[in-house]
Amino acid sequence: MKKGDNSMQSAEIGSTVTISYIGTLDNGRIFYSTEEQGPQTFTIGAEQVFPALEQAIVGMRAGEVKNIVLSAEEAYGPRRQENIISVDRQSFPAGKEIVAGQKLSIEFKGGTSRVMVVTAVSEADVTLDGNHPLAGLDLTFALKLERVE
Numbered sequence: 001m002k003k004g005d006n007s008m009q010s011a012e013i014g015s016t017v018t019i020s021y022i023g024t025l026d027n028g029r030i031f032y033s034t035e036e037q038g039p040q041t042f043t044i045g046a047e048q049v050f051p052a053l054e055q056a057i058v059g060m061r062a063g064e065v066k067n068i069v070l071s072a073e074e075a076y077g078p079r080r081q082e083n084i085i086s087v088d089r090q091s092f093p094a095g096k097e098i099v100a101g102q103k104l105s106i107e108f109k110g111g112t113s114r115v116m117v118v119t120a121v122s123e124a125d126v127t128l129d130g131n132h133p134l135a136g137l138d139l140t141f142a143l144k145l146e147r148v149e
Helices: 051-057
Strands: 016-024 030-033 040-043 065-070 084-088 103-107 113-121 125-129 139-148
Touching: 051 065, 051 139
Parallel strands: none
Antiparallel strands: 016 030, 016 040, 016 139, 065 139, 084 125, 103 113, 113 125
């Protein structure tokens, strides 16, 4: 590498950075990998990724590798009981098959909609969970800072 190139530049607020990472849960399960999707580019401070992740990258240099652990609160937050609702089965079309694990876009009063996961189905009710699938979980990022601009 030549002297004066950006390899010696540290990431800071306002820097556009490109990272590669493998994200895992406490049990070792991979929740995301840039090996399949390609590196991720974002600007530090632009709220495009978790603020705690941005802060962990500040000061890193291109080529540097780091393991970063975000608590559930720093990532998708805790699982919230108020994001789990029970809906009358009759609210859905009679012929529509509804099974646990299915994702449904639910429209609420006021025109808002939200993707929710069916967690239980009975003759009378359908239970829907609007929590992010990674809510309540600590996330580990095996991260490499590829580029700083």
